[in-house]
Structure formats: C-alpha cells, structure tokens
Amino acid sequence: MIWELFFGFLRVGCFAFGGAYGAIPLIREVVLNHGWLTDESLTYLIGVSESTPGPIMVNLATYIGSLEAGLPGALLATVAVVLPSFLVILAVTALLENFLKKGWVQALLRGLKPCLTGIILATGCYMIWQSCFSLEPGFQIQPRPLLLTCILAGAMAVFPKLRHKKLSPISLILLSCVLGIVVYGV
Amino acid sequence: MKNNRLSQLLFTFMKIGLFTFGGGYAMIAMIEDLCVEKKKWITHDEMMNITVIAESTPGPIAINCATYVGYRQAGLVGAFAATVGIVLPSFCIIYIISVFLENFLEIQWITHAFWGIQCAVGLLIADAALTMIKKMNKKPVPITLLIVSFGVMCASNLAGWQISSIQLMIAAALVGLFIFYLLPNHLKRGGKAQ
Numbered sequence: 347m348i349w350e351l352f353f354g355f356l357r358v359g360c361f362a363f364g365g366a367y368g369a370i371p372l373i374r375e376v377v378l379n380h381g382w383l384t385d386e387s388l389t390y391l392i393g394v395s396e397s398t399p400g401p402i403m404v405n406l407a408t409y410i411g412s413l414e415a416g417l418p419g420a421l422l423a424t425v426a427v428v429l430p431s432f433l434v435i436l437a438v439t440a441l442l443e444n445f446l447k448k449g450w451v452q453a454l455l456r457g458l459k460p461c462l463t464g465i466i467l468a469t470g471c472y473m474i475w476q477s478c479f480s481l482e483p484g485f486q487i488q489p490r491p492l493l494l495t496c497i498l499a500g501a502m503a504v505f506p507k508l509r510h511k512k513l514s515p516i517s518l519i520l521l522s523c524v525l526g527i528v529v530y531g532v
Numbered sequence: 533m534k535n536n537r538l539s540q541l542l543f544t545f546m547k548i549g550l551f552t553f554g555g556g557y558a559m560i561a562m563i564e565d566l567c568v569e570k571k572k573w574i575t576h577d578e579m580m581n582i583t584v585i586a587e588s589t590p591g592p593i594a595i596n597c598a599t600y601v602g603y604r605q606a607g608l609v610g611a612f613a614a615t616v617g618i619v620l621p622s623f624c625i626i627y628i629i630s631v632f633l634e635n636f637l638e639i640q641w642i643t644h645a646f647w648g649i650q651c652a653v654g655l656l657i658a659d660a661a662l663t664m665i666k667k668m669n670k671k672p673v674p675i676t677l678l679i680v681s682f683g684v685m686c687a688s689n690l691a692g693w694q695i696s697s698i699q700l701m702i703a704a705a706l707v708g709l710f711i712f713y714l715l716p717n718h719l720k721r722g723g724k725a726q
Contacts, residue, residue, distance in 0.1 A: 457708015
C-alpha cells in the first residue's frame with residue numbers, strides 16, 4: 347500500500363511538466379486508478395491545496411499520503427513527488443549545462459507543450475462539466491453549482507478590467523467558499 | 533562559515549515555503565525578491581535561466597528553483613537544505629489539516645464552502661490552460677497537437693477510453709521530435725545530396 351503511494355507519486359513527479367496545473371490531470375489518473383479517493387474528494391483536496399501555502403503538487407501528495415496511510419504515507423508521497431525534479435535539476439546544473447539547448451531536446455519540448463495545454467484544458471472543462479451536470483439517471487442540470495460557476499466565471503472575467511490584474515487563485519477560492527455557504531445554505 | 537550558509541539557505545527557503553500561496557509563479561516572484569534582490573545569491577539573468585529550466589523539466593517549479601539556488605550556493609548539501617526548507621512548512625501544516633479533515637467535513641457550512649470550492653477549482657484549471665494558449669506559438673503543428681490532445685482527453689474522460697495522459701504526452705513528444713528535428717535534418721541532408 348505504502349509503496350504504491352510512493353511509486354504512484356514518483357510517476358507524477360517524473361511526468362508533471364509545466365507546474366501544478368500540469369500535474370493535476372496526472373494526479374487524478376493515478377489517484378482514481380488506485381481508488382485512493384473519489385473524484386469529489388479529490389476536487390476538495392485540490393481546493394484546499396490551493397489555499398494552503400507551498401507548491402500545490404507537493405501539498406496534494408502530502409494530503410493524499412496522509413489520508414491513505416498516516417504520517418509515513420504523507421512522508422513517502424511527498425518525497426516521491428519531489429525526488430525526480432530534485433535529481434533532474436542536479437543533473438542539469440551539475441553535468442549537462444547545455445543539455446536543454448540541444449536541438450532534439452527542444453524538439454521534444456515543442457511537441458510536449460501544446461499537448462500538455464490540451465490535457466489541462468480538457469481536465470478543467472471536464473471538472474466544470476462534472477460539477478454542473480450529471481448523466482445518471484439521464485441528463486440533468488444541477489442548478490446551484492451552475493449558478494455558482496457562472497458567478498465565479500463572471501468575477502474572473504470582470505475583475506481584471508477593474509483592477510488591471512488577475513483575480514488571484516486564493517481570492518477566487520475564498521469567494522467560492524462564501525458563495526457556497528450562501529447558495530447551499532438558503 | 534559553511535554551517536552558517538546552510539542554515540541561511542534552510543531558513544530563507546522555509547520562509548518562501550511558508551508565505552507563498554497559489555503555487556509556482558507566485559513563488560518565483562518571492563524567490564526573485566529574496567535570493568536576487570536581498571541576499572544576492574544569484575543574478576537576475578541566472579534567475580531567468582532557472583525559470584526556463586524549471587518550466588522544461590518535470591516537477592514543481594518552486595522545487596526546481598530551490599534545488600538550483602541551493603546547489604549553486606553550497607553544492608549537494610545546499611541543494612538538499614534548500615529543497616527540504618521549501619517543502620517542510622507546508623508539509624507540517626497540511627499533515628495537521630489532513631488529520632482533522634474528516635471532522636471538518638462533518639460541519640454543515642464547511643461542507644457547503646467545499647461545494648463552492650469545487651466549482652472554483654475547475655475554473656482555475658481551465659483558466660491556467662487559457663493563459664498558456666494565449667502565450668502559445670500559434671503555428672499549425674502546435675495547434676493541431678493541442679486540439680488532438682484536448683479531444684482525446686475529453687473522450688477518455690467522458691467515454692472511458694483507456695488512454696492515460698502519460699501515453700498522450702510521450703506520443704506528442706515523439707511527434708515533436710520527428711517534425712521539428714528528424715524531418716528538417718533529413719530534408720537538409722537530402723538537399724545537400726542533390
């Protein structure tokens with residue numbers, strides 16, 4: 347069990363290009379395939395990871411490790427997700443200063459980046475779809491999440507026009523908490 | 533002297549780990565402020581290079597930066613100290629939260645707040661992707677790769693296709709290698725032969 351956690355997050359650490367959002371589709375796959383969490387509780391954890399300090403990917407590993415196997419699980423999952431990037435950077439800075447300038451490495455990355463963007467976009471859209479609509483039994487619209495999502499999307503679109511900067515993820519999460527309490531409470 | 537430098541690395545990166553919310557890019561700004569402006573451990577140009585390296589290697593960007601700065605300052609031990617420093621604060625906070633998470637979720641209004649968060653997370657992820665698309669090189673090959681990956685991922689989510697994102701990424705990397713490296717080289721050689 348504990349080694350499954352280790353190797354699962356080692357895989358995440360090896361293949362997570364492009365920061366936290368690049369890792370979320372991968373983490374979803376690993377976590378859902380192992381049956382560690384449901385889709386719903388994973389989404390909660392992503393929200394909590396956004397709202398606690400530190401790199402989101404590492405936070406998620408710690409949460410999932412701890413929920414699955416207590417302190418040892420948390421430690422192993424965290425080490426596993428950090429280890430690959432630690433080693434890669436050591437290798438790049440110590441041995442292969444010019445490695446990334448090589449033509450074939452650049453070519454690999456040029457293929458990788460748009461694919462990654464597509465995967466991230468698909469994951470975001472799927473998560474929005476999942477919270478607003480359901481297919482069982484039959485197609486149904488969930489009115490409250492749909493209302494919430496529209497308000498939040500509106501806030502994200504309008505805020506930059508008023509303040510000339512993006513609405514930070516943490517303010518969006520806080521806003522969504524307040525709206526959630528209001529919309530589901532009444 | 534050496535111990536002093538190590539503890540400086542450890543505490544500086546603990547500070548960064550403790551006070552940056554929202555992941556990678558927020559952390560880069562903080563690292564720039566502390567390591568370039570205040571401590572002068574690395575130059576601004578080096579910082580730019582690290583950001584590019586961090587973006588093109590796997591793993592959390594903040595971890596990549598910490599490892600690099602630590603290595604430059606004090607070798608392997610330094611890399612280790614900086615990496616542990618940046619992970620440690622959030623590890624402790626999250627471990628404590630996760631122990632009480634079940635109890636938290638039994639309180640009604642906290643559950644409601646979490647349902648709200650659920651809507652926000654999908655939006656945040658889609659927004660991150662849209663920002664990446666805005667910055668993207670809009671040539672036919674990347675756009676095709678983007679659309680195909682998006683389509684395959686949607687299909688595997690909705691229709692239960694058995695394609696993992698890792699397989700998709702490996703395929704895209706190979707396509708990149710072929711179109712941007714092997715093919716141009718081949719054409720160049722062909723041109724010379726004639």
